[in-house]
Amino acid sequence: MLDKVKELLGEVNAFQSTSREEIEAFRIKYLGSKGLLKGLFAEFKNVAPESRKEFGQALNSLKNAAEEKVASLNEALENAQEDSGIYGDLTRPAEPIQLGARHPISLVKNQIIEVFNRIGFTVSEGPEIEDDWHNFTALNLPEYHPARDMQDTFFIEKNPDTLLRTHTSSVQVRYMENNKPPIRTISPGRVFRNEDISARAHCIFHQVEGLYIDTDVSFADLKQTLLYFTKEMFGKSKIRLRPSYFPFTEPSAEVDIYWGLETETDYRITKGTGWLEIMGCGMVDPNVLQNCNIDPSVYSGYAFGMGIERIAMLLYQIPDIRMFYENDVRFLEQFKSAL
Incomplete structure (x- = not known):
């Protein structure tokens, strides 16, 4: 069970996306009411007493990592949308620079x-x-x-x-x-x-x-x-x-x-x-x-x-x-x- 948590932690850290839909699906998968973390916390009672401390720390690390990943990806997405709103389409060719004149x-x-x-x-x-x-x-x-x-x-x-x-x-x-x-x-x-x-x-x-x-x-x-x-x-x-x-x-x-x-x-x-x-x-x-x-x-x-x-x-x-x-x-x- 502990190996499973560590595997999921690696997947969370590696996840990247610029799509709002993919980020929301990731949040639901890990942090939703029927998500993986909900099930893992439910399994906590079945863990041997001598392993509960390590398992609990791993679960908390996984939860924090998932929450931080969702927050950082959403913030990056909002910043990109704000820049696009201020400056328009950043992929467009730039306006020609107005040339000066020699005195x-x-x-x-x-x-x-x-x-x-x-x-x-x-x-x-x-x-x-x-x-x-x-x-x-x-x-x-x-x-x-x-x-x-x-x-x-x-x-x-x-x-x-x-x-x-x-x-x-x-x-x-x-x-x-x-x-x-x-x-x-x-x-x-x-x-x-x-x-x-x-x-x-x-x-x-x-x-x-x-x-x-x-x-x-x-x-x-x-x-x-x-x-x-x-x-x-x-x-x-x-x-x-x-x-x-x-x-x-x-x-x-x-x-x-x-x-x-x-x-x-x-x-x-x-x-x-x-x-x-x-x-x-x-x-x-x-x-x-x-x-x-x-x-x-x-x-x-x-x-x-x-x-x-x-x-x-x-x-x-x-x-x-x-x-x-x-x-x-x-x-x-x-x-x-x-x-």
Whole structure:
């Protein structure tokens, strides 16, 4: 009789089902008014006195196991039905995930990087919180230099020598300090200037600056690189360089592309001239090379820099720079199809 109880205990422990009907039949078989346990308890009086304790413990174990099995299977079944009620048919294919869109600034930055990567420029990055040396002094802007007023700077109050970088030229300084020529690098990144926010200006914006240093680098090399860039980026093959001034390059120039006058928009953005300014450039000043431990009698180089927002506004005809920073989903969703 004891062997029979142990056999039934093994069957109870092994039983599994996800059918309510099978679970109910199992309950009736073992725990019903005419079930196996009812009969076994009735047989208890016929068990020899010396075996009653062991037989009784086995019967109780069998009863508890049967009750727990029924309870656990019913709970699992109810949980599955509840999940199905909340989430529907869990075997159905999932709803397609709504894809996001790259920010237009990221799109344009990646395009610029790709264009210059094709002619051997690597990407270099640096800190947004800079010191005076890398942001100003090493770039031929010593203390009290009047050209510092060209860049309204956010200084860190606790340390007047620490500031938010005003251009990514500071990254170029760090790169020149740690690498020997030939150097061919571009430095994309966010910069900060203490300016009033308007449709055409912001206190936070993004730049890409390029640097090439080697022996016998000439202004003609710079012009050829810029011409290649404008063709690849804008599809424009006509550029002009106007004399300008930057403390860290000499000679310096502003770069214009001929945008054309085919549409009303062309007239508006070029103010009727057809020409559009896109960046500044020049030959690296020998003082800058010397400050970065590069011999200016042996090496020369050129540098250029452009605002990513300005390029994006041209490519996508965005009229207000503030739209880049408002996180308006209606604006950002327009760029889902862009690569």
